[in-house]
Amino acid sequence: MNIPHPTDPRIVIVGGGFAGLELAKSLANKPFQVILLDKNNHFTFQPLLYQVATGGLEPNSIAYPLRRKFRNAKNVHVRLAEVHEMNPHLNILSTSIGDIQYDYLVIATGSQPNFFGLDKTRLLPLKSVPQALQMRNHVMRQFEKAAVAKNEAERSAYTNFVVVGAGPTGVELAGALGEMKRYVLPKDYPELDFSIMNIHLIEGLDSVLSAMSGKSSVDAKKALESLGVEIHLNIMMVSRSK
Ligand SMILES: Cc1cc2nc3c(=O)[nH]c(=O)nc-3n(C[C@H](O)[C@H](O)[C@H](O)COP(=O)(O)OP(=O)(O)OC[C@H]3O[C@@H](n4cnc5c(N)ncnc54)[C@H](O)[C@@H]3O)c2cc1C
Missing domain, CATH: 3.50.50.60 (FAD/NAD(P)-binding domain)
Known part of the structure; x- marks a missing residue:
């Protein structure tokens, strides 16, 4: 060394x-x-x-x-x-x-992500800079595909996003997608109608930010909904076999 x-x-x-x-x-x-x-x-x-x-x-x-x-x-x-x-x-x-x-x-090697039994080969984790860039590239590529899609159904398929887990990271990510939809994407992609973009946040428990105070949980839910995020509580994601 x-x-x-x-x-x-x-x-x-x-x-x-x-x-x-x-x-x-x-x-x-x-x-x-x-x-x-x-x-x-x-x-x-x-x-x-x-x-x-x-x-x-x-x-x-x-x-x-x-x-x-x-x-x-x-x-x-x-x-x-x-x-x-x-x-x-x-x-x-x-x-x-x-x-x-x-x-x-x-x-002091930190922790490993817990995928809760989901097939991790089909997920985009968020624990390192390369993974964050991979997610960014994936998201932006969907809009490029939507911009040249042949019809409404295809366009809509490219602009549906599902975030699994309404802990702090899931809430921040869904909120950031909501802000992109409202403030950024319409300027960058004037040819697209962003009313077709859907952001779903799925949580197995009965509230968002369940580890935080009741007030934080209620406020976060309200803020996300005001950004157009659709919140689905009490739902556990499972992997379908390939
Ligand atoms: C997306 C995300 C959002 C978060 N948001 C918050 C937040 O808002 N507030 C908050 O308090 N916490 C947050 N956390 C949690 C916080 O980042 C962790 O608690 C913190 O990073 C843990 O610090 P650590 O030093 O134990 O581990 P880490 O910061 O993970 O550092 C571990 C280091 O060990 C290195 N390493 C691992 N294995 C080896 C090996 N075998 N050989 C050599 N090097 C190795 C890694 O490269 C890494 O640099 C978040 C975490 C994530 C993933």
Whole structure:
């Protein structure tokens, strides 16, 4: 990894997300050798992924290089590496760029999406910048197809969107699609009648934002409906067999 042998205790942090990055920042210029490993060379501000997915922000607004944070911290070494395995008996990590020994190990690798049993090969997840761009490209491609569709039925099929899950991300995404429909798309696609665009938000529980306060839930539902989002509660999505 081309990292000098440490004179101070070595702390290896796996994951440069909110947790790993914050810890590395707090250890900058302290008497430790800090090695920050991440399979991406940038931090991703996940709360605004939906803005990238709907064209409101460019990727560089929510992703920034991990190394830049530590320009003035000589004790922090950042490496692009995927961690595959750890040996807690020998204090060794195996990574895509080789093995590394540690005195202290911090695993801050975040979480994996839960697809609730749905066929994930047929879904567009939203957990990284490439996934947000994939979603953005998919959405914009539907409007390009609608713009040259032969008839109303075909046009309507390209402009139906279904967001599954009315937690914070689903609510933000459905709302952003509603804002696109009202304020952005009619200007970019004057040849299309956007009254045919439908946005459905499907939720298995009996309210949107069910983990938040009753007031937030009621207000969010009202705001979404005012943007033309059709909300379907108490409905669980299932995958149909291919
Ligand atoms: C779409 C979306 C919207 C969200 N909105 C909000 C919000 O509005 N408010 C809020 O409080 N929270 C929100 N969250 C949740 C919040 O982003 C997470 O709680 C937070 O990112 C968790 O931080 P973390 O450091 O534990 O993990 P992460 O930020 O996920 O970081 C984990 C890091 O580990 C790296 N990594 C993983 N495995 C390996 C490996 N094997 N080797 C090397 N590197 C690895 C990853 O590349 C990543 O950089 C949202 C999450 C998503 C996905």
